[in-house]
Amino acid sequence: MHPHAQFLAGVRSELPIALGVIPFGLIYGVLALGAGLPADAAQAMSSVVFAGSSQFIGQQMIGAGAPPLLVVVTAFVVNLRHALYSTSIEPYVKHLPVRWKLTLAYLLTDEAYATTIVNYQAPGDVTHKHWFFLGAGLTLWSVWQASTAAGVLFGAQVPAAWALDFTLALTFIGLVVPALKDRAGLAAAVSAGLVAVAAYTLPLKLGLLLAAFTGIGVGVAVESAARDRRLASRDRG
Amino acid sequence: MTLWLTLLGMGLVTYAIRAVPLLALDRRPMPPRLRQALRFVPPAVLSAIVFPEMLWPGGRFDLSLANDRLLAGLLAIAVAWFSKNVLLTIGLGLLTLWLLQAL
Numbered sequence: 001m002h003p004h005a006q007f008l009a010g011v012r013s014e015l016p017i018a019l020g021v022i023p024f025g026l027i028y029g030v031l032a033l034g035a036g037l038p039a040d041a042a043q044a045m046s047s048v049v050f051a052g053s054s055q056f057i058g059q060q061m062i063g064a065g066a067p068p069l070l071v072v073v074t075a076f077v078v079n080l081r082h083a084l085y086s087t088s089i090e091p092y093v094k095h096l097p098v099r100w101k102l103t104l105a106y107l108l109t110d111e112a113y114a115t116t117i118v119n120y121q122a123p124g125d126v127t128h129k130h131w132f133f134l135g136a137g138l139t140l141w142s143v144w145q146a147s148t149a150a151g152v153l154f155g156a157q158v159p160a161a162w163a164l165d166f167t168l169a170l171t172f173i174g175l176v177v178p179a180l181k182d183r184a185g186l187a188a189a190v191s192a193g194l195v196a197v198a199a200y201t202l203p204l205k206l207g208l209l210l211a212a213f214t215g216i217g218v219g220v221a222v223e224s225a226a227r228d229r230r231l232a233s234r235d236r237g
Numbered sequence: 238m239t240l241w242l243t244l245l246g247m248g249l250v251t252y253a254i255r256a257v258p259l260l261a262l263d264r265r266p267m268p269p270r271l272r273q274a275l276r277f278v279p280p281a282v283l284s285a286i287v288f289p290e291m292l293w294p295g296g297r298f299d300l301s302l303a304n305d306r307l308l309a310g311l312l313a314i315a316v317a318w319f320s321k322n323v324l325l326t327i328g329l330g331l332l333t334l335w336l337l338q339a340l
Binding site for chain 2: 020023037038041044045048049050051053054057058062068069071072075076077078079080081082083084085086087089090093094098101102104105106108161162163164166167168169170171172173174175176177178179180184185186188189190191192193194195196197200207208211212213214215216219220223224
């Protein structure tokens with residue numbers, strides 16, 4: 001397929017996902033204003049950071065007066081998973097000039113990765129497939145900026161009684177629970193949650209990082225133990 | 238000013254995470270243990286936010302049936318498990334919270 005066709009195919013495959021992202025952009029805009037961020041900063045975060053979960057957490061921490069360094073470190077931890085996407089895309093973009101790689105890296109979100117990796121893994125010449133990536137990435141980017149703007153514009157009119165701040169927790173429940181496919185993931189989630197509750201009164205929102213690292217450690221330990229058991233039983237058999 | 242520096246910092250670390258492996262700046266393969274650990278980042282981080290939202294509503298610990306956010310959150314967990322639909326989870330969770338608050 002030619003660059004033009006690849007670009008349009010990327011746009012088309014991203015559109016349904018991008019439409020699903022609109023409520024989150026709206027909610028983010030509303031929450032960021034509610035947390036006390038100025039409208040321009042709330043909007044800027046969507047283009048400077050461009051990573052939903054870390055923006056949700058970031059606006060909450062900034063609103064709670066957490067120290068800047070801790071907000072940045074938390075964003076780093078929350079977004080670490082993108083290193084996995086980036087690593088898995090790298091073999092397909094080896095042939096591209098650096099300016100392409102720098103652009104595509106900026107557009108590498110969960111949602112753009114989801115469609116792009118499928119396209120890369122499908123049969124066919126990879127020469128022009130970066131245009132698909134660009135189409136998918138720009139589609140999501142545009143929708144995210146526009147829905148944030150809508151949330152920022154109307155956010156001031158949302159009454160506190162609507163309890164929209166709870167949508168943060170509900171969103172994350174919707175993302176995490178269906179992804180809990182094995183015992184290790186469940187152990188990571190539950191242990192992190194319990195530590196977060198126990199450490200809630202720690203200063204500087206440090207409980208969040210403490211809980212995250214506990215959960216990651218527990219997940220790794222449970223998964224490694226399960227693998228050791230499998231290997232041991234295979235050796236015996 | 239501090240706010241803008243914070244945003245810039247968040248943006249820089251996020252971009253670095255996305256760009257460094259893509260540019261193959263670090264040509265060593267990712268250590269298996271790190272790769273394994275990254276898989277647990279989303280469930281750990283997101284749960285670490287969800288649990289306190291349910292159990293520390295308004296900054297006060299509340300493990301009781303009078304805690305509307307705990308009940309709405311538990312229902313949302315069930316909805317998410319069976320429907321695997323994020324928007325439905327948010328919708329029914331929020332609706333439940335509004336009903337409980339109105340009671």
